[in-house]
Amino acid sequence: MCGILGYCAQEWDPSLAKFFGLQGFNLQHRGQENFGCTYSNGKKFNHFKDKGLVSQVFTRERRSEFDAIQPLIAIGQTRYATAGGTDAISAQPHWLTLLNGFYSNATNGDLPLLQKEIEDLEASGTILLSGNDGEVILKKILQSAHNDNGGDLVAGLKHLMETTPGAYSGCLMTLNELYLYRDPHGFRPLYYGRWRNAFVFASETCAFHERDAEIEREVYPGEVIVFDTNGIKKHHQVVTPKHSPQKCIFEPIYFARPDSQVYDTPKEVGSFRYQLGQQLAREKPVENAIVVPVPDSGRFSAVGYSTELGLPLRELFVRNPYIPRTFQIAGQANREDLVRLKFTVMRSLLERYRKVVIIDDSLVRSTTMRILITMIRDAAELCGVGKREIEIHIRLASPPIKGCCYYGIDTPESKELAAANQSIEDISKTIDATSLAYISLEGLDSVAAEFDDPANFCHACFTRAYPTPYQTRTR
Numbered sequence: 001m002c003g004i005l006g007y008c009a010q011e012w013d014p015s016l017a018k019f020f021g022l023q024g025f026n027l028q029h030r031g032q033e034n035f036g037c038t039y040s041n042g043k044k045f046n047h048f049k050d051k052g053l054v055s056q057v058f059t060r061e062r063r064s065e066f067d068a069i070q071p072l073i074a075i076g077q078t079r080y081a082t083a084g085g086t087d088a089i090s091a092q093p094h095w096l097t098l099l100n101g102f103y104s105n106a107t108n109g110d111l112p113l114l115q116k117e118i119e120d121l122e123a124s125g126t127i128l129l130s131g132n133d134g135e136v137i138l139k140k141i142l143q144s145a146h147n148d149n150g151g152d153l154v155a156g157l158k159h160l161m162e163t164t165p166g167a168y169s170g171c172l173m174t175l176n177e178l179y180l181y182r183d184p185h186g187f188r189p190l191y192y193g194r195w196r197n198a199f200v201f202a203s204e205t206c207a208f209h210e211r212d213a214e215i216e217r218e219v220y221p222g223e224v225i226v227f228d229t230n231g232i233k234k235h236h237q238v239v240t241p242k243h244s245p246q247k248c249i250f251e252p253i254y255f256a257r258p259d260s261q262v263y264d265t266p267k268e269v270g271s272f273r274y275q276l277g278q279q280l281a282r283e284k285p286v287e288n289a290i291v292v293p294v295p296d297s298g299r300f301s302a303v304g305y306s307t308e309l310g311l312p313l314r315e316l317f318v319r320n321p322y323i324p325r326t327f328q329i330a331g332q333a334n335r336e337d338l339v340r341l342k343f344t345v346m347r348s349l350l351e352r353y354r355k356v357v358i359i360d361d362s363l364v365r366s367t368t369m370r371i372l373i374t375m376i377r378d379a380a381e382l383c384g385v386g387k388r389e390i391e392i393h394i395r396l397a398s399p400p401i402k403g404c405c406y407y408g409i410d411t412p413e414s415k416e417l418a419a420a421n422q423s424i425e426d427i428s429k430t431i432d433a434t435s436l437a438y439i440s441l442e443g444l445d446s447v448a449a450e451f452d453d454p455a456n457f458c459h460a461c462f463t464r465a466y467p468t469p470y471q472t473r474t475r
């Protein structure tokens with residue numbers, strides 16, 4: 001998963017650089033492995049990309065270089081790697097200078113037939129520097145535009161969408177034009193709006209809040225929008241989807257920031273999660289317990305759960321904010337160590353309360369939950385309550401995850417997914433819970449219906465009904 005961001009302005013304004021940096025900070029949750037940027041003032045371009053957070057990569061020196069050319073167009077990407085390595089060459093944006101111009105591209109999402117796309121491109125003589133989706137997409141667009149369509153990039157994007165299944169919300173730039181595009185299924189969000197004299201865009205609306213940018217709307221599935229530095233905007237519905245959109249339901253469940261909108265509704269992700277908690281409480285209540293969120297992923301749903309049942313909400317876990325998201329870390333031993341580093345337990349609560357309901361958004365491998373439960377039982381013993389005296393009920397605000405994602409969320413292969421390989425009862429025993437229960441798929445859809453038609457959401461990781469062809473990818 002990644003975040004893309006940027007702007008296209010009519011004239012340089014020094015505060016654009018700050019606005020761009022703030023967009024990056026506000027999309028940092030979508031990827032922490034790399035940050036990169038390409039920018040142009042209409043005559044000259046420059047670019048950088050590297051390992052690290054926005055604050056580590058967009059250094060004072062790079063900011064000075066950025067300011068020096070007074071860019072009218074800039075695109076950027078915060079990345080976590082699902083395809084290709086984490087080295088700078090696999091980071092985005094990718095760029096290419098041809099005889100007829102300069103091009104740069106960044107995307108959010110994955111190509112489920114990436115290996116086939118790479119082989120096809122290489123067979124046609126295209127040289128690829130990385131195994132990254134964004135580079136494959138850039139080269140497919142340019143190949144079609146220049147070989148078959150007289151350099152027309154909109155035609156190149158149309159060809160991409162007609163021939164390449166997958167999840168890709170992207171931004172493509174030349175020296176003086178910006179193209180925003182979204183695959184015909186619309187898996188990943190992409191918004192645009194206005195700030196001062198600039199068109200601005202981002203994967204999530206939280207990137208616009210800081211400076212009160214005006215959100216116009218999301219880019220529609222199958223649409224290309226072209227902006228230029230004269231302030232002209234042209235819409236092209238290059239592909240009319242024959243199917244309903246397949247927006248990723250995991251964006252509002254887990255990935256997007258709570259203060260972002262979910263796709264084309266004015267409601268925020270936090271309220272979606274709150275309502276999931278309420279629905280979960282109606283379906284799978286626990287009585288006379290304290291409600292405990294797993295920070296930070298379970299927080300909004302825990303508030304909804306406790307409110308619905310009139311139960312007290314308590315913080316049992318303290319989370320160290322400097323430890324990265326654990327499911328992105330390779331290796332079981334590393335992951336377990338990190339969970340223990342990341343959380344500590346408030347023992348004093350266990351002296352007062354003997355029955356807890358832990359709320360989280362999802363259960364992937366079950367590693368984190370198993371260790372949290374062990375930590376609670378160990379803490380109970382240390383404070384003299386006794387390991388087995390605490391009832392620990394687990395409630396999850398998404399249905400069991402049974403399939404890998406091929407569209408940009410870095411879930412592990414099926415063999416590592418708890419619910420793909422074990423019954424709910426067996427998972428409950430494995431993690432040493434008193435009880436374990438998930439929200440139903442129908443319950444999830446009843447909440448989703450308040451935001452959009454549930455048929456417009458992808459549910460493939462719950463149902464394994466994948467909306468496009470895919471190749472199994474070894475991660």
Ligand code: SF4
Pocket residue numbers: 187247248249250251404405406407408409458459460461462
């Ligand atoms: Fe989202 Fe799951 Fe579909 Fe992937 S498979 S796009 S995580 S809903």
